[in-house]
Amino acid sequence: MKYLYLEMRAEEPLAIRADHAANGAKTTKLLTGSAVLGSLAALHRQRYSEQRTDFTDLFLKDQVYFPQLLPASYSVSKRWLKPFLDKNRFFMPVLPVPRTAQSCKRFGGFYKLDQEGFNVPERHGVRDTLLDWAAFYLLQQKGSIPAEKCIVPLEGEKQRKKQCYYKGCEESLDHFTGYYRRHRGDSKLRTAMEVKSSLELHTGINREQGTVEDGILYSREVIARDSLFSGIIKVPDHLEGQLLQFHDERTYIGTGRTRGLGKVRIVVSRTDDSDYGLMYGEQEQALKSFKERLNKFDDTLRKVCNAYEAETRAAFYFALTLHAPAILFDDYLRYRGSIDAATLAELTGIEPKTFELLYQNAGVQRIAGWNELWGTPRQQDYAIETGSVFLFSSQQKLDDDDQLLQALYRLEEEGIGQRRAEGFGRVCVSDPFHLEREQM
Numbered sequence: 001m002k003y004l005y006l007e008m009r010a011e012e013p014l015a016i017r018a019d020h021a022a023n024g025a026k027t028t029k030l031l032t033g034s035a036v037l038g039s040l041a042a043l044h045r046q047r048y049s050e051q052r053t054d055f056t057d058l059f060l061k062d063q064v065y066f067p068q069l070l071p072a073s074y075s076v077s078k079r080w081l082k083p084f085l086d087k088n089r090f091f092m093p094v095l096p097v098p099r100t101a102q103s104c105k106r107f108g109g110f111y112k113l114d115q116e117g118f119n120v121p122e123r124h125g126v127r128d129t130l131l132d133w134a135a136f137y138l139l140q141q142k143g144s145i146p147a148e149k150c151i152v153p154l155e156g157e158k159q160r161k162k163q164c165y166y167k168g169c170e171e172s173l174d175h176f177t178g179y180y181r182r183h184r185g186d187s188k189l190r191t192a193m194e195v196k197s198s199l200e201l202h203t204g205i206n207r208e209q210g211t212v213e214d215g216i217l218y219s220r221e222v223i224a225r226d227s228l229f230s231g232i233i234k235v236p237d238h239l240e241g242q243l244l245q246f247h248d249e250r251t252y253i254g255t256g257r258t259r260g261l262g263k264v265r266i267v268v269s270r271t272d273d274s275d276y277g278l279m280y281g282e283q284e285q286a287l288k289s290f291k292e293r294l295n296k297f298d299d300t301l302r303k304v305c306n307a308y309e310a311e312t313r314a315a316f317y318f319a320l321t322l323h324a325p326a327i328l329f330d331d332y333l334r335y336r337g338s339i340d341a342a343t344l345a346e347l348t349g350i351e352p353k354t355f356e357l358l359y360q361n362a363g364v365q366r367i368a369g370w371n372e373l374w375g376t377p378r379q380q381d382y383a384i385e386t387g388s389v390f391l392f393s394s395q396q397k398l399d400d401d402d403q404l405l406q407a408l409y410r411l412e413e414e415g416i417g418q419r420r421a422e423g424f425g426r427v428c429v430s431d432p433f434h435l436e437r438e439q440m
């Protein structure tokens with residue numbers, strides 16, 4: 001499997017419909033995998049119409065995993081970012097913030113440092129609560145611990161953890177959502193990514209006369225011109241070349257193409273190596289850094305839990321964090337709303353009793369029914385939300401016969417559930433985000 005970087009820049013405003021319901025004119029803040037696949041397929045038909053086998057291989061066989069494209073525009077001026085932007089800024093993946101993240105209610109957001117290292121404009125930092133929850137559940141499991149002591153990992157002594165730590169701010173903490181990107185120069189430094197929307201005004205046209213109809217003026221929310229989106233395409237080695245053909249092309253995405261909307265510039269290029277500790281890189285190197293990442297998570301979890309006198313008896317701890325919505329069915333073809341131990345066993349092919357689900361923070365979202373490739377309606381799906389987190393303990397060590405390591409690596413590389421060619425089911429094992437705390 002090769003990982004290719006895909007970037008789209010809006011040359012005109014974009015309208016990607018979040019919902020095909022009759023009154024649903026709300027625009028999404030990302031480019032759905034289905035829209036991306038449809039748009040690349042249309043471009044391929046137009047430019048390389050004689051390469052029919054390639055078209056089948058790329059778009060019809062579900063062997064290329066196209067991504068959802070996430071907003072990659074910086075939410076602050078580039079001036080203070082400049083020192084970090086100079087080197088390969090394009091290759092850092094944009095990731096969703098896990099549901100366990102929290103930030104200050106008044107000044108929420110990642111630290112923003114200027115060139116001298118001062119935090120401007122004021123943002124009080126983001127913390128992740130997953131390890132606190134781990135300690136809480138492990139203390140509860142012990143049974144003999146009184147309730148007021150179990151709650152300490154979540155609330156801290158005298159409720160300090162419910163408040164913002166930043167320079168005595170003491171405002172309460174709130175959930176924090178969105179997308180972020182790490183900096184290549186300093187992986188601890190993260191920036192929120194955002195997408196700007198604008199309102200377009202349109203006049204209604206009189207069908208008989210072809211002129212402006214009196215009294216019909218409407219507006220529509222669109223993604224602003226110049227917005228940047230990016231994602232990673234996962235492609236079998238032998239098809240890499242066919243996708244690299246799109247190294248600088250223009251095409252259309254979304255709706256409203258006859259109203260001057262939807263033109264994008266596409267760039268597909270090779271990703272760099274795995275030096276930022278994420279999964280993208282050469283196989284052997286990737287497996288090594290994958291293993292390091294999992295062990296670091298396990299180590300840190302034990303340290304944090306032991307500090308609260310919680311016992312870490314399981315052989316190994318890891319978390320699954322969804323980087324895209326995941327559509328999973330149970331045996332009766334009903335939608336799953338979470339990933340429990342039995343589901344994980346099914347996904348990895350490992351004995352169900354090996355795993356125990358310690359904690360989860362998950363939500364369910366509806367996926368609109370529209371097939372962009374065929375331009376036809378499709379059944380709606382329900383998916384486990386992006387950013388959902390599942391914490392597991394395992395009775396098997398990571399390197400017992402390498403079985404667990406290989407199974408988890410495959411899970412991350414291949415994803416889980418349905419419609420993976422449209423960017424669904426991307427999962428990250430032991431996401432480093434859970435170990436990074438700007439707040440205490």
Ligand SMILES: [Zn+2]
Nearest residue numbers: 104124164169
């Ligand atoms: Zn604060």
